[in-house]
Amino acid sequence: MAFVMIAMIVALSRDADSSPPPRAVVVVVAKGSKIKSLTRAELRRCFSGDALVVHHARMIPFNSPPGSAERIAFDRFVLGMSPDQVGRLWVDRKIRGQSPAPRxxxxxxxxxxxVAKFPSAISYVRVDHITADVDVVAIDGVLPTSSGYPILIEEAR
Amino acid sequence: MNIRNRLLMFSTAQLVVFGALCAIAFVSFERTVMPLFDTLLRGKAEWMTRIVSSQLDVALGADDPSLIAAEVQYVRDDPDFRYVVVRDADGNVVFSRGTSPRGELFGSTPYAPTVGGDEIRTWAPVSLEGLSLGSVAVVFSTARLDHIQTVTKQVAIGVAVLWVLALGYSVLFARSFVAPIRTMMDFSRTVANGSLSQRLTILPPGELGELRDHLNGMTADLEERERERKIAGAKAEVMQQELISVSRMAGMAEIATGVLHDVGNVLNSLNVSVSIIDNAVRNSRIAGFTKTVDVFEAHPGGLIAFLATENGRVVPGYLSSVAKRLAKENAQLLGELASVTRNIDHIKSIVTMQQSYARPGGFLELVALGPLIDDALRMGESSFANHGIELVKDYGDTETITTDRHKLLQILINVISNARHAVKDVDRSTRRITVGVRASSEGVEIAIADTGVGIPPGNLDKIFQHGFTTKKGGHGFGLHASANTARELSGTLSVASEGEGAGATFTLMLRAQMKGHHELAI
Structure with a gap:
């Protein structure tokens, strides 16, 4: 575990100005993927049911469990919706016979x-769950180690 | 159709209907429910395999045995679960639970259930977005279905056995139920034929037992009553014989009285004749003539000398007078002697007639009713004349019937005597007795009507009772005996009266042919 954490920190330190905040939710792809950065719009299209093809490969999105802090933070940033709005979105799409929600x-x-097993898989985890088998994707060119990283878990009030 | 067969038909019909319903239910269950269960089990195997294969993608993709176990847990919780195995994309078994069956699990078409032995097996590939991750095979047991089928057959066999037993029971029940009834019917016939000493000894259940007790009780009562009836009958027979004997004696006394009365009347006439003869003899001129003869013989010179005397000259005239007187007396005596002779003949005829009726009765003979009624009337004909009773005979075409002459005469004498007494107490000018004979549909009716004192309505029912009489010095026996004698002759003696002062009519009805008597050939 210590080795993993060290490797992650080393990897992030290549482009980071500093260590990522622990509340950061990072988008991950398989190790060695050609995808290094995605825009928010691309992420929205991918996680809202529309196909996202990158380098001739159709990306397969995976969500975190509904209600998890990562899921709430990711949906709020990528889809711009609260959990209830996200739930209604997928109900509406199901009624319309459109593609279902990501697994x-x-x-x-x-x-x-x-994600490590499937080259076209894409998902998100808290930054402290990153392993050496996955790569972190920059969002709109911003890595978690950079300031202004957009996907953060809100602190409990 | 007898009761037993009807009971059998009734119970058998019920059993047949019950058996048919059971057969229909069994066949329907076998042909519809069991295939439905089989289909449901196949469907369950297919769809559970589909579901578990779709849910194993993440677990296999993540190589997480615990997640695999969690994903297949609901399969293991199924009551028909027997075996589940999960393989990775390389064919390595990464998870298995349950009893491994023999044979290849992944050789058939995916998702298609395969039934073999007591199990249903199916398998499905596990993939994620087109990437094969492995496969899963599930085996379900058909033991529950087989058990249902086995139980169904056992129930069917049990029902069939019960049906046969019920049929046998219904037959035995019908026999056991009907047998006592038949025994009671036979018993009833036996009792009806007079065997009152028998009793039912069968032991039927329930109400039939009560019926048996009632039958035995009724038979015992009948036997007791029959015994009492025989005793009473024997007593009645004795009394009847005594009554007949007394009646006969009374009848004989009545006849004797009539005979003696008539003989007495004749004797009166005879006595008068004898008195006349006696007076005639006593007052005869034969004594004076004898004195005259003595005078002739005492006169000297005899009769010739006396004739020459003064007194002798009147002798011829005297002799002529005596001759005439003696001739007259002779004629009178001859007349009285003839009357004596007739009266003696009358007495003889009365006695002869009485003797002819005094012979033992009970024998039938052809009897001409007219002469017989005349004989009965003749027994008291002097009384009719003495009391100024008008006698009217209306015999019509005189009937001849077969009957007991003596008993019929006895009845007629009694009834005519009764009529004679009844009319003696009314005005002399209205005394009349009418005797009529006419044929009826049943035989012959002899009606003896009088214009006598009549019978009050209250006495009509008692007139034939023993000891009932309204006559002074009567015994109340004559009419009672006559009625009984009429019954012996298979006839009836009845009376009708409009009341006091209206007279009465006694009607003797005799049947054309009597029964129970010996017929005397004439």
Missing amino acids: SLPSALHTTKI
């Missing part, structure tokens, strides 16, 4: 394993 994975561990 939800039970845990960050499963997420990193799945």
Whole structure:
């Protein structure tokens, strides 16, 4: 575990100005993926049911469990919706016969394993769940280690 | 159709209907429910495999045995679960639970259930977005279905056995139910034929037992009553014989009285004749003539000398007078002697007639009713004349019937005597007795009507009772005996009267042919 954390920090330190905030939710892809950065719009299209093809490969999104802090933070930033709005979105799409919601994975561990196993998989985890088998994707060119990283878990009030 | 067969038909019909319903239910269950269960089990195997295969993608993709176990847990919780195995994309078994069956689990078409032995097996690939991750195979047991089928067959066999037992029971029940009834019917016939000493000894259940007790009780009562009836009958027979004997004696006394009365009347006439003869003899001129003869013989010179005397000259005239007187007396005596002779003949005829009726009765003979009624009337004909009773005979075409002459005469004498007494107490000018004979539909009716004192309505019912009489010095026996004698002759004696002062009519009805008597050939 210590090795993983060291490797992650080393990897992030290549482009980071500083260590990422622990509340950051990072988008991950398989190790060695050609995808290094995605825009918010691309992420919205991918996680709202529309196909996202990158380098001739259709990206397969995986969500965190509904109600999890990562899911809430990611949906609020990418889709611009609260959890209730997200739920109504997928109900509406199901009624209309459109593509279903991305599969939800039970845990960050499963997420990193799945993403690591499938080259076209894309998902998100808290920054402290990153493993060496996945790569972190910059959002709109901003890495978690950079200031102004947009996807953060709100602190409990 | 007898009761037993009807009971059998009734119970058998019920059993047949019940058996048919059971057969229909069994066949329907076998042909519809069991295939439905089989289809449901196949469907369950297919869809549970589909579901578990779709849910194993993440678990297999994440190589998480615990997640695999969690995903297949609901399959394991199924009551028909037997075996589940999960393989990765390389064919390595990464998870398995349950009893591994024999044979290849992944050789058939995916999702298509395969039934073999007591199990249903199916398998499905596990993939994620087109990437094969492995496969899962599920085996379900058909034991529950087989058990249902086995139980169904056992129930069917049990029902069939029960049906046969019920049929046998219904037959035995019908026999056990009907047998006592038939026994009671036979018993009733036996009792009806007079065997009152028998009793039912069968032991039927329930109400039939009560019926048996009632039948036995009724038979015992009948036997007791029959015994009492025989005793009473024997007593009645004795009394009847005594009554007949007394009646006969009374009848004989009545006849004797009539005979003696008539004989007495004749004797009166005879006595008068004898008195006349006696007076005639006593007052005869034969004594004076004898004295005259003595005078002739005592006169010297005899009769010739006396004739020459003064006194002798009147002798011829005297002799002529005596001759005439003696001739007259002779004629008178001859007349009285003839009357004596007739009266003696009358007495003889009365006695002869009485003797002819005094012979033992009970024998039938052809009897001409007219002469017989005349004989009965003749027994008291002097009384009719003495009391100024008008006698009217209306015999019509005189009937001849077969009957007991003596008993019929006895009845007629009694009834005519009764009529004679009844009319003696009314005005002399209205005394009349009418005797009529006419044929009826049943035989012959002899009606003896009088214009006598009549009978009050209250006495009509008692007139034939023993000891009932309204006559002074009567015994109340004559009419009672006559009525009984009429019954012996298979006839009836009845009376009708409009009341006091209206006279009365006694009607003797005799049937054309009597029964129970010996017929005397004439």
